[in-house]
Amino acid sequence: MRIDVLTETVPGLDEALAAVDAFDATLVGGLLRPQPAQTAGLTELVNAVAGSPLAGRVAEAAEKAAAGAASEDHLVVLAAARTALLGAAHDALTARIQEATGRPGGDESVPEPEGAQAANVRAAARSWLSDLARSGWQGIDHDLVSGAAQIVSAMLPDPALRRLATLLDGFAAELAASCPGATTERFPVRRWADLWSRGMLLTLPGAGGPPAAGTATGRLLPLGVDLQEHATAVQAQVHAVFEPADGTTARLVRASVSVPKPDTVVGAGLWQLLRPHMSLLAAVSEGRSMDLAGMPVSAEGDLLWNDAQAHAGEPADAFATARVALPTAADPVVAPLDRHPARIAVPVFLEGYATGDGAVTFTVAGQALAVDTDRVPAAGPLTPEAIAASGACIALLRWDDGTYRVQPLAVETTVRKKAVTVHAGAWAGGTTDKNGVKAEKAATDAVAVLRERAGRLLRK
Numbered sequence: 231m232r233i234d235v236l237t238e239t240v241p242g243l244d245e246a247l248a249a250v251d252a253f254d255a256t257l258v259g260g261l262l263r264p265q266p267a268q269t270a271g272l273t274e275l276v277n278a279v280a281g282s283p284l285a286g287r288v289a290e291a292a293e294k295a296a297a298g299a300a301s302e303d304h305l306v307v308l309a310a311a312r313t314a315l316l317g318a319a320h321d322a323l324t325a326r327i328q329e330a331t332g333r334p335g336g337d338e339s340v341p342e343p344e345g346a347q348a349a350n351v352r353a354a355a356r357s358w359l360s361d362l363a364r365s366g367w368q369g370i371d372h373d374l375v376s377g378a379a380q381i382v383s384a385m386l387p388d389p390a391l392r393r394l395a396t397l398l399d400g401f402a403a404e405l406a407a408s409c410p411g412a413t414t415e416r417f418p419v420r421r422w423a424d425l426w427s428r429g430m431l432l433t434l435p436g437a438g439g440p441p442a443a444g445t446a447t448g449r450l451l452p453l454g455v456d457l458q459e460h461a462t463a464v465q466a467q468v469h470a471v472f473e474p475a476d477g478t479t480a481r482l483v484r485a486s487v488s489v490p491k492p493d494t495v496v497g498a499g500l501w502q503l504l505r506p507h508m509s510l511l512a513a514v515s516e517g518r519s520m521d522l523a524g525m526p527v528s529a530e531g532d533l534l535w536n537d538a539q540a541h542a543g544e545p546a547d548a549f550a551t552a553r554v555a556l557p558t559a560a561d562p563v564v565a566p567l568d569r570h571p572a573r574i575a576v577p578v579f580l581e582g583y584a585t586g587d588g589a590v591t592f593t594v595a596g597q598a599l600a601v602d603t604d605r606v607p608a609a610g611p612l613t614p615e616a617i618a619a620s621g622a623c624i625a626l627l628r629w630d631d632g633t634y635r636v637q638p639l640a641v642e643t644t645v646r647k648k649a650v651t652v653h654a655g656a657w658a659g660g661t662t663d664k665n666g667v668k669a670e671k672a673a674t675d676a677v678a679v680l681r682e683r684a685g686r687l688l689r690k
Contacts, residue, residue, distance in 0.1 A: 260366020454639025499673020
């Protein structure tokens with residue numbers, strides 16, 4: 231990899247993000263009675279898109295918003311302008327990554343979503359989000375936030391609306407935890423503006439439909455697992471190289487599984503909740519490939535996993551895959567609404583680096599690359615110490631806090647003078663490691679108690 235490319239300034243990036251921040255600040259106080267500082271933030275957004283096809287509509291929407299007279303359509307336009315700026319930032323950052331890795335980009339376009347259904351429910355969601363923008367984060371209260379509950383309930387039965395329903399449900403929960411806004415000292419300004427703008431655009435016709443999918447037949451070579459844990463849910467996302475059976479270009483794909491979880495199940499116990507839903511986790515743990523036959527896959531490279539269409543294949547070492555197959559695998563395309571710097575997570579392979587003292591960094595050809603050890607899950611044997619002692623690494627390249635960072639998925643290191651590989655997802659399919667076994671037993675006991683209590687409640 232050419233690390234020097236990642237350390238160079240990206241022209242226009244700081245200005246685009248500054249315009250986004252300026253607009254986000256207007257949502258803190260709300261757009262019902264905008265103050266001069268909010269008007270200035272709207273003007274900055276207008277200036278940032280002045281040379282784009284959005285210019286005229288954004289200027290009109292900003293003028294109405296500055297006068298406290300913005301309609302729902304005007305607020306949708308402002309959300310679109312903000313999303314476009316972040317999309318441009320995403321594209322500039324990923325272009326640098328492609329230059330650094332030398333891998334080909336995806337060459338197929340993302341299909342247009344199908345027409346919308348349940349227009350009345352979408353309109354209700356747009357109305358609620360518009361009320362949020364007018365009140366601002368400082369003006370939220372429980373009455374306003376609770377308005378989302380009925381909308382979410384109406385959306386959940388429809389698969390085409392579940393993406394928007396899930397967003398609104400989670401957003402409302404975060405808002406409720408900060409009510410009343412008038413007494414809250416600090417808001418997650420960027421995050422809430424992200425959720426608000428995405429929600430506004432998902433209410434448009436066709437924007438939130440299920441992803442168009444093709445099929446994948448061939449060999450899947452896992453690289454590693456990214457585990458993301460929250461208090462009530464956990465997700466495992468397997469990154470892999472897919473080699474089509476027809477001999478066409480290999481490409482990077484992902485396969486994800488998400489499940490709800492009790493807050494008492496943590497660490498290695500999380501795998502017990504995930505394993506029954508995806509046989510791929512066992513293949514990752516065993517270091518095997520998988521043979522796919524007609525597996526649904528979206529244009530963005532997301533496998534819609536079905537165990538019936540996958541079978542365990544031959545042994546496949548992740549580091550061999552990273553050295554041989556990864557450099558020529560095409561990166562997936564990104565859907566328009568998913569173009570955001572926070573969503574960048576590109577598999578890369580690094581070796582021959584030096585590690586720094588204190589906070590772990592990899593120094594490659596004299597260039598330092600930050601290592602995000604905070605993202606390494608406790609549900610596996612990979613530790614910051616193993617990363618610091620490593621000589622090769624499979625990682626996800628991300629962009630966070632103004633710089634590129636790597637999140638290790640697996641490393642080659644030395645333990646007791648012996649070369650070993652350590653994977654973050656090594657315990658995904660089961661483990662004989664004493665720490666992993668202990669955590670698994672604790673989780674088994676916790677789940678058994680919870681099931682017994684749930685059974686008692688259902689029998690009453």
